[in-house]
Structure formats: structure tokens, C-alpha cells
Amino acid sequence: MTILSNCREIAATIEMELNAVNRNRDAVTCVAVTKLRSLEETEVLYEQGLNHFGENRVEGLIEKQAHFKQTDIKWHFIGSLQTRKVKDVINRIDYFHALDRETLAKEINKRAEKQMACFVQVNVAGEASKHGLSPEELQDFITLLEAYPQIQVVGLMTMAPIDADDETLHRIFYQLKKLQEAVAERNLPYAPCTETSMGMSRDYPIAIQEGATFVRIGSSFFEETE
Numbered sequence: 001m002t003i004l005s006n007c008r009e010i011a012a013t014i015e016m017e018l019n020a021v022n023r024n025r026d027a028v029t030c031v032a033v034t035k036l037r038s039l040e041e042t043e044v045l046y047e048q049g050l051n052h053f054g055e056n057r058v059e060g061l062i063e064k065q066a067h068f069k070q071t072d073i074k075w076h077f078i079g080s081l082q083t084r085k086v087k088d089v090i091n092r093i094d095y096f097h098a099l100d101r102e103t104l105a106k107e108i109n110k111r112a113e114k115q116m117a118c119f120v121q122v123n124v125a126g127e128a129s130k131h132g133l134s135p136e137e138l139q140d141f142i143t144l145l146e147a148y149p150q151i152q153v154v155g156l157m158t159m160a161p162i163d164a165d166d167e168t169l170h171r172i173f174y175q176l177k178k179l180q181e182a183v184a185e186r187n188l189p190y191a192p193c194t195e196t197s198m199g200m201s202r203d204y205p206i207a208i209q210e211g212a213t214f215v216r217i218g219s220s221f222f223e224e225t226e
């Protein structure tokens with residue numbers, strides 16, 4: 001079965017990349033991006049030991065959670081989120097990967113019943129089509145989050161351009177890592193910022209080389225390989 005062999009291949013690649021840069025085997029958490037995938041496909045991933053799932057639509061998240069009652073599953077919301085939908089999502093998830101504006105922070109703060117682990121999204125590559133703060137805006141944004149005690153900044157998140165070459169990918173992920181370290185060095189109680197969410201199917205090996213602690217992998221789990 002395709003998903004089974006892809007799971008093994010991805011696990012082996014993650015281990016190999018960590019090893020190559022002398023990082024611990026458990027230094028990366030793999031978020032299996034199950035958006036638009038069936039319950040059956042998601043079952044196979046869970047049986048293979050994956051228990052971090054990423055969704056980017058409210059409906060998809062609710063459908064998966066109605067089926068998977070296992071308490072060891074961590075749910076990640078990885079997509080951009082409209083402010084008015086925060087209330088439908090925020091108390092269902094363990095991590096939110098796309099905090100990119102104050103209106104969203106304010107709404108999360110208002111609706112969250114407990115402190116919410118958030119990644120601040122940074123548009124490192126400066127693509128007009130992508131969400132996220134510019135690197136220049138980041139530190140001031142982190143500062144203003146102090147006003148929203150339900151938000152815990154666990155790390156930074158970025159998406160690389162689809163057409164980036166390897167050298168560009170290294171540069172983007174390296175830059176996100178440096179930005180993360182700069183926030184962490186501020187020692188803010190509400191922004192420990194120890195994590196980097198970076199790397200998708202196409203570019204996760206490079207992200208791991210550059211220090212990713214969360215990778216978000218979707219299509220590689222499901223695609224036929226020759």
C-alpha cells in the first residue's frame with residue numbers, strides 16, 4: 001500500500017537528515033497534513049504511529065475529530081484563519097500555525113479557554129501572495145502580543161515559495177531559524193519561541209538541515225512513487 005511505504009520512506013528521510021546534521025532523532029515532530037484526505041487514509045497514518053495531524057479548514061477538522069477520539073492525538077490548524085472563524089476552531093486544537101495579525105490575536109485571546117500554543121507566521125521570502133509578517137515587522141508584533149495573555153508564542157512558521165531552488169530554500173529556512181532565536185533571546189514569558197515550523201513535502205529535508213522542529217508533510221504521504 002502506497003501510504004505505508006511512504007510513511008517508512010518519510011520516517012527514514014527525517015532520521016537521515018537529522019543524523020547528517022548531528023541532531024537528535026526526536027528533534028523533529030512530523031505533522032501529517034490530512035487536509036482533504038479521507039478518514040481511512042488518516043487511519044493508516046495513525047496506525048503507523050503518526051499522531052500529529054494538520055488541517056486547514058474548520059469542516060475538515062471537525063470531521064476528523066468526530067472520528068478520531070484517541071487522546072494521544074495532537075491537532076494542528078495550519079491554514080490562514082478568518083477572524084470570525086476563530087471561535088469554531090480555537091478550543092479544538094493544540095497548535096495554531098498561522099498567527100499573522102493583531103485582530104486575530106485579539107480574537108484568539110477572547111475565545112480561548114486556555115493558553116493557546118501559537119506559531120507566528122513570517123513571510124521570509126516576501127511573496128506578495130503569502131500571509132505572514134515581514135521579518136522587519138516581527139519583533140514589534142511579538143512585543144504587542146504581551147497584551148493577549150491567552151497567547152503563548154511557541155515558535156515561528158514559514159512557507160517557502162513553490163519554485164525556490166535549493167540555495168534559496170536554505171536561505172529562507174536559515175533566516176527563520178535566526179529570527180526564532182532572536183525572539184527566544186528576549187526571554188519573554190509569553191513568547192518562549194523555541195520552535196520552528198518549516199518544511200513541506202517538497203522541501204522538508206532542507207528545513208531539517210536548517211533546524212526545523214516541526215515539519216508539515218501532506219502530499220508525500222499519499223502520492224504514488226515509482
Ligand SMILES: *Cc1c(COP(=O)(O)O)cnc(C)c1O
Pocket residue numbers: 033035056078079159200201202216217218219220
Ligand atoms: C497543505 C499544506 C502543507 C502540506 O503541503 P504538502 O506539499 O502537501 O506537503 C503544509 N503547510 C501548509 C500551511 C499547508 O497548507
